[in-house]
Amino acid sequence: MTENVVTHISISIARTGGYFTLYRCVSYVESSLSHGRRRQIHEHFDGLTAEERNDVLDHLIDSVEVGQSINVVNDTIVSQPSLF
Secondary structure (H helix, E strand, O other): OOEEEEEEEEEEEEEEOOEEEEEEEEEEEEEOOOOEEEEEEEEEEEEEOHHHHHHHHHHHHHHOOOOOEOOEEOOEEOOOOOOO
16 A cells, blocks of 8 residues: 655746746655655646635645645545535
């Protein structure tokens, strides 16, 4: 059985014209009885209005915490509540 434990989260915001882009990088350790390795998941959300940016940012901040075990399928975190 593999366990994925979050070790670091970074979120950045960029503004292009009147729209925003959010970037999130979740670093985690993937470990099992036979091995362990560091992995990262990169996510981005483009073309957001200020209100959408705030909604997505609130979700990203509340959805995953350092020390939390997560389920990862195809480089996507699946153990968090849906945004929509």
